[in-house]
Amino acid sequence: MRYLIIPSIIVFVLLGACVQKEILDDVSLETGSGYDYVNGKIRGTTLIPVYLPDKSVRNKTFTAFSQQSREFLLNIQRQSSDPIVTGSLKVVLFGEKLSKKEGILALMDSFQRDPSIGAGLYLAVTEGESKKFLAGDYGNRGNAVYITNLIRHNMKNKDVPKTDMQRFLFDFNQIGKTPYLPRLKKIGKEQMEISGISFFRYGKIVDSIPAKKMFYFKLLVDKYSQGTLNISIDKEQAVVESIRSKYKMQLASRNPYTVDVKLKVNAVLNEYSGKKVTPKDIKKIEKKLQKNIEFECRDLVTEFKEKNIDPVGFGHFIKSKTRNFSFENWKTDYQYLKVNVHADVTIMESGVIE
The missing domain is CATH 3.30.300.210 (Nutrient germinant receptor protein C, domain 3)
Incomplete structure (x- = not known):
C-alpha cells in the first residue's frame, strides 16, 4: 500500500507546481465588463473595483478594441499594473448598437469556454453605450455589485423573468425557443433602471418590449x-x-x-x-x-x-x-x-x- 502512496504524492506535488498561484492582494479582479460597437470596431470595457481604507469602493475601468473577449483581456493587461483575473466576473453588458448590428454570440462563446466564469453570469443590454453604465457611480459597494443586485432583485421579486448566461445559451441552442435579456436605461448619474426585455435571433436583437409589459411576459414564462x-x-x-x-x-x-x-x-x-x-x-x-x-x-x-x-x-x-x-x-x-x-x-x- 505504501508503494502506491509515494508515487501518488510525487504526482500531486508535480501537478501542484504547474498551477499558477494568485494572491488576492497581487491581482485585479474583473467584476464587470461591457462591449460596444464604435466606429466599425468592438470596444471592450473592464470594470475593476479598488478597495479603499474606509471600506468603500472606487470604480476603475480599462478600455481596449478587439474582436474577441479574450483578446480584450490580453490588451487590457498591458494597461494594468497587476494581473487581471476573470474569476469574480458578475455581470456583462452589451451596448444596443452592438447587439443589433454585430450580435453577441462571438463574445458569448468566449465566456462559456472560460472555466473561471460561472454559468450564472448576469447579462443585459444597455440603451446607449455600455461603457457609460460601468463608468458611473452607484454607491460604496462598487458598480458591478449595484448592477448585479439590481438585476437579481428584479428577477426574484419583481417583473423581470429569470435569465443568465446558462439560460440564454440553453434557449439559443434549443430549437423552438427565443432567448431574451433585460434592458438597462440610465436615469441619472447615480441611477439606472430596467426598462424592458430584448429578444434575440441568431445573437442579434430583433424586438423589445417596454417595462409595462414585463409583468404579463413573466406570467407566460415564469x-x-x-x-x-x-x-x-x-x-x-x-x-x-x-x-x-x-x-x-x-x-x-x-x-x-x-x-x-x-x-x-x-x-x-x-x-x-x-x-x-x-x-x-x-x-x-x-x-x-x-x-x-x-x-x-x-x-x-x-x-x-x-x-x-x-x-x-x-x-x-x-x-x-x-x-x-x-x-x-x-x-x-x-x-x-x-x-x-x-x-x-x-x-x-x-x-x-x-
Missing part, C-alpha cells in the same frame, strides 16, 4: 412572479401585487395547432382609492385584472408571431407533445398557431385604503 399593477375600477384606482403565479400549457389541437395557456394568480390588494373595499369591489378587481391579463398576454403572443420569435417556447412545447414534429414546417405553422389564454385571479387579502 412559474413564480411578484409584480405590481395599477388598474382602474369605475372611478377608483387600485394597486395589486401578485404574490404567486403559475402557468400551464395544454395542446388542444394539432390541426391547426392550438395551445391553451392557463394562468393562476394569487394577489394582494395593496391600495384602493375608495373609502371602503367591499366583497363586491374585490370581485370587480379580480374580473378586471383577469381581463387585462388575458388581453395583454394574447397581444404579446400576436407581437411575437409578427416578429417571428418564440420567447414563450410554444415550438419546443408542441414538439414535446407531437411525434415526428417538423421544425421546418413549424416555421409556417407558427404563424397560424392559436393561443387561448385563461386567467384565474384570486385576491387573497386587501391592504392600505386611502
